[in-house]
Amino acid sequence: MDCQKCKNLISEYLEENLDSSQKKLFEEHISGCRKCENELNQLLDSWELLDEYSVPELSEDFTLKVTHKVHEQARTNDSEQANLWDKIVEALTLKKVAFLPALGSLIILAALGYSLLKGGSVGINQQPEISISQKAQIVRDVKDEEIIRNLEIYQNVEMLENLDVLDDLETLENMEEEK
Amino acid sequence: MVTELENLKDEELMLQFQKGDEACFRTLVDRHKKRVFHLTYRFLNGSPDAEDVAQEVFVKIFFSKDSYKPLAKFTTWLFTITRNTCFQNLKKKGKLISLNEKADETNSEMQSMISDRNSENPSETCLDEEKRRIVADAIAKLPETQRMVILLRRFEQLSYDEIAEVLGVTVQSVKSLLFRGRCSLKDLLKEYFNENV
Numbered sequence: 001m002d003c004q005k006c007k008n009l010i011s012e013y014l015e016e017n018l019d020s021s022q023k024k025l026f027e028e029h030i031s032g033c034r035k036c037e038n039e040l041n042q043l044l045d046s047w048e049l050l051d052e053y054s055v056p057e058l059s060e061d062f063t064l065k066v067t068h069k070v071h072e073q074a075r076t077n078d079s080e081q082a083n084l085w086d087k088i089v090e091a092l093t094l095k096k097v098a099f100l101p102a103l104g105s106l107i108i109l110a111a112l113g114y115s116l117l118k119g120g121s122v123g124i125n126q127q128p129e130i131s132i133s134q135k136a137q138i139v140r141d142v143k144d145e146e147i148i149r150n151l152e153i154y155q156n157v158e159m160l161e162n163l164d165v166l167d168d169l170e171t172l173e174n175m176e177e178e179k
Numbered sequence: 180m181v182t183e184l185e186n187l188k189d190e191e192l193m194l195q196f197q198k199g200d201e202a203c204f205r206t207l208v209d210r211h212k213k214r215v216f217h218l219t220y221r222f223l224n225g226s227p228d229a230e231d232v233a234q235e236v237f238v239k240i241f242f243s244k245d246s247y248k249p250l251a252k253f254t255t256w257l258f259t260i261t262r263n264t265c266f267q268n269l270k271k272k273g274k275l276i277s278l279n280e281k282a283d284e285t286n287s288e289m290q291s292m293i294s295d296r297n298s299e300n301p302s303e304t305c306l307d308e309e310k311r312r313i314v315a316d317a318i319a320k321l322p323e324t325q326r327m328v329i330l331l332r333r334f335e336q337l338s339y340d341e342i343a344e345v346l347g348v349t350v351q352s353v354k355s356l357l358f359r360g361r362c363s364l365k366d367l368l369k370e371y372f373n374e375n376v
Binding site for chain 2 (some may be wrong): 010011014015042043045046047049050052053054055056058059062063065066067069070073
């Protein structure tokens with residue numbers, strides 16, 4: 001085993017993860033190589049030295065303090081929940097509805113503004129677009145109107161006032177011809 | 180009743196606690212408080228906050244009892260919460276107490292120990308305290324995750340798998356962090372060995 005191979009295995013050796021044959025080869029190299037032996041010893045010694053890191057005694061009332069903190073936290077959580085509920089209730093009380101008309105106006109203005117910007121058909125200058133079939137209908141209606149206007153009887157407004165439906169106009173015209 | 184509880188395993192106590200038995204929670208605190216405190220104390224470099232942080236760990240356990248699932252060991256869950264709380268504490272405080280500040284603190288601590296204890300051999304106490312300070316400073320100089328791995332392995336004897344679970348990393352990462360930590364400690368403590376050869 002060379003030094004590089006030994007270096008690669010040193011971690012596994014320290015953690016006692018090498019199988020017996022690898023361990024034997026590793027230890028053989030260490031016993032014959034001063035440099036690798038030093039490296040290993042320093043690692044082992046520094047690990048050993050960590051034992052010196054003692055910790056002071058824990059206070060005797062540790063568990064009691066934890067219990068107090070738990071109850072304190074529970075109370076805080078409860079009061080936070082209660083505060084949240086109070087805020088919701090407060091927001092919904094009548095005392096706080098003074099802002100509602102202002103809010104309503106704001107919403108209406110916003111909707112109006114949006115419609116204007118969108119170019120919606122709310123203005124008096126804009127007429128709804130007319131489809132082809134509707135145009136045909138209008139043309140037909142105009143022709144009908146011309147026909148009606150051409151009728152002699154139509155000239156006499158007084159007579160027209162006594163008529164209920166346009167369908168009767170033709171009959172009246174016929175009557176006129178007969179006269 | 181208390182004796183009965185003491186015979187129960189951690190996982191069983193936790194399940195009873197989930198059902199509302201607070202005595203089980205107190206038994207768990209009594210059983211693990213030292214381990215948790217040792218970890219927080221060493222990780223936070225002997226900070227005076229270490230005990231408060233350890234208490235905070237158990238408070239968190241209390242309020243997150245419903246999230247505990249007995250699939251893993253209780254201690255793995257406990258140390259995961261301890262790790263998170265320690266890291267949060269460091270973030271909150273910015274960084275560790277500067278080493279100089281710490282050294283001053285330790286010196287005064289050491290002096291009071293010597294005068295208080297009426298030790299028969301003050302020089303021995305002084306030497307022990309110096310060793311403790313050197314080791315503490317070396318550990319404090321390690322990056323946070325490396326430090327946590329070293330402490331969990333060296334003092335809490337956790338397995339690679341458990342450490343991996345606590346830190347949320349792979350076993351291979353744990354091995355690598357551990358070895359790098361050991362090499363760093365070796366370099367940091369080299370001076371001590373050179374002085375004492």
